[in-house]
Amino acid sequence: MxxxxxxxxxxxxxxxxxxxxxxxxxxxxxxxxxxxxxxxxxxxxxxxxxxxxxxxxxxxxxxxxxxxxxxxxxxxxxxxxxxxxxxxxxxxxxxxxxxxxxxxxxxxxxxxxxxxxxxxPIESRVERIETQVRELRQYMEEVLVDQNDINEDTMVQLELINQTLAELQAKDRGFQERPRIGYRLPNCNDEK
Structure with a gap:
C-alpha cells in the first residue's frame, strides 16, 4: 500500500x-x-x-x-x-x-x-465500461462476419475444384489406349 x-x-x-x-x-x-x-x-x-x-x-x-x-x-x-x-x-x-x-x-x-x-461517480465509470463492452462486441461481430465471408468464398472455390476433379475422373473412365507414336525397333524374329 x-x-x-x-x-x-x-x-x-x-x-x-x-x-x-x-x-x-x-x-x-x-x-x-x-x-x-x-x-x-x-x-x-x-x-x-x-x-x-x-x-x-x-x-x-x-x-x-x-x-x-x-x-x-x-x-x-x-x-x-x-x-x-x-x-x-x-x-x-x-x-x-x-x-x-x-x-x-x-x-x-x-x-x-x-x-x-x-x-x-461509479455510474459514469460503469457507463464507460458498458460503452467499451459494446464497442468490443461490435468489433467481434464484424470480425466474425468477415470470417464468414472468407469461408463462403473458400467454399465456392472448393466446390469449383471438386467439380473439375469430378469431370476429370469421368474423362479418365472413357480412356482408350491409343496407338503409340514414334520409332519402332525391328523385331529380331522378323529378319530370320
Whole structure:
C-alpha cells in the first residue's frame, strides 16, 4: 500500500464530513497525540468547528474507527478530535517541522484524490465500461462476419475444384489406349 492509499484509508466520514483522527495525524507527523492536541489548544482560534471538532462518547462507541479497550486504564480518557480538510491545512501553520510540511502535502493530495473519486461517480465509470463492452462486441461481430465471408468464398472455390476433379475422373473412365507414336525397333524374329 503506497503512502497516498495509506492516508486515504485514514480519512473517515463523520457527521457528513471527511475527517482524520488526531491520533492518526499525530502518528503521521511523528509526534504524540497529546503534543498535537496541545499545539492545537495553544492556537484554538485557528480551529473553528468546521475545521476541527471533538467526538462524543456515543460517536466513539458506535464508530469502528475508534476502538475502546475494556481493560483497566485502556479506555479513552479524552474523546478524540477530528480534523476536516481545512483543519489539516491549518495544522501546517501550527506544526512547522519539515516532516509536518511534507506530511501535510501528502494529506492534502489524499483529500483531493478522495474528492475526485467521489465527484466521478461509479455510474459514469460503469457507463464507460458498458460503452467499451459494446464497442468490443461490435468489433467481434464484424470480425466474425468477415470470417464468414472468407469461408463462403473458400467454399465456392472448393466446390469449383471438386467439380473439375469430378469431370476429370469421368474423362479418365472413357480412356482408350491409343496407338503409340514414334520409332519402332525391328523385331529380331522378323529378319530370320
Amino acid at each position: 503506497d503512502n497516498l492509499q495509506l492516508i486515504q484509508s485514514k480519512i473517515h466520514e463523520i457527521r457528513g464530513q471527511r475527517v482524520m483522527l488526531d491520533r492518526d495525524l499525530a502518528e503521521m507527523y511523528g509526534v504524540e497525540t497529546k503534543v498535537l492536541n496541545q499545539a492545537v489548544k495553544r492556537n484554538i482560534d485557528r480551529f473553528p468547528e468546521d475545521f476541527m471538532f471533538q467526538l462524543t462518547k456515543e460517536e466513539c462507541l458506535r464508530s469502528q474507527i475508534v476502538t475502546l479497550k475494556t481493560e483497566q486504564g485502556k479506555h479513552l480518557k479524552y474523546m478524540p478530535h477530528v480534523f476536516t480538510e481545512m483543519g489539516v491545512a491549518m495544522l501546517s501553520s501550527v506544526l512547522r517541522s519539515s516532516t509536518a510540511i511534507q506530511v501535510n502535502i501528502s494529506i492534502m493530495r489524499a483529500f483531493v484524490a478522495v474528492r475526485q473519486m467521489l465527484s466521478n
